[in-house]
Amino acid sequence: MSPPPRLQGPVHLRVPEGDTHERKVCLDCHHICYENPRIIVGSVVTYEGRLLLCRRAIPPRIGFWTMPAGFLELQETPEDGAKREALEEAGARIELDGLLAVYTLAERSQVHLMYRATLLDPQVSPGIESQSLEFFSYEDVPWDELAFPSVHWALKDWFETKSEKHLTPRRNP
């Protein structure tokens, strides 16, 4: 484990020598605090052609539907992260079947890596971040109760590519 960040002194915005962007720099210890975009990993999970969605139990968008997804952790591959999120949020053991999409929410500095996945075992149970789980046919997806635009995008991209064996990842519409 690396040592804690040394940002004890006054922190100011500066462009470090040889750099092109402003960074937060500690004027005491000269530590430069690089801030980077964050990676969300998740999956569109199906079982016998039906889509597994989770009703959110935590903010933002409590009560709205999403797919299992969350922040990639340190020292984790995106594939392992997507599997971990499915297990944590839905008790779902999944197998990945290609990278469905790379979405960017630039204004939030988020890059979403969304996989296509199938459920290995229909026994699922909501984790603490989910109120409930449900399997929907594509036609019955509650489009007006989805938590985020990226959930819309991923479900539509899944539908449009579901017969493709080799996926070319989609991007933001």
Add this chain to the structure above:
Amino acid sequence: MSPPPRLQGPVHLRVPEGDTHERKVCLDCHHICYENPRIIVGSVVTYEGRLLLCRRAIPPRIGFWTMPAGFLELQETPEDGAKREALEEAGARIELDGLLAVYTLAERSQVHLMYRATLLDPQVSPGIESQSLEFFSYEDVPWDELAFPSVHWALKDWFETKSEKHLTPRRNP
């Protein structure tokens, strides 16, 4: 611009309530410092079938060859980041032609998004992070003088997929 991180007090590793991983927590202000994997964006750039490589002028691996790549910046899309790196490191204006690979260096907490790209204008010039630039045919790539394993992977993956119109991104070998 968000305020500077408030990590003035003693920082300890704790698992916050409802969380699954240890985080750095300030015992004075209770600020939780989430650390996340970082995204590297880059491209395998060709011009008339030859590969553009940059001889590194900065550590690590000074003097070794790499493709234009670097950390994605806040509020930037991966595509824009890959184009920016090509411009900064090689003065190269490029057009992207698909996501070539998603590599993970889990032990370094890095996810690499590598694109296939073509050069729009053969006039290139090394940026401050490059000693020199050169165009190589695939057969003449200096395999023993490449800076990182991921450079090997990307060049090989480029070669193996160069006739594919629709790319399915490769992963670590």
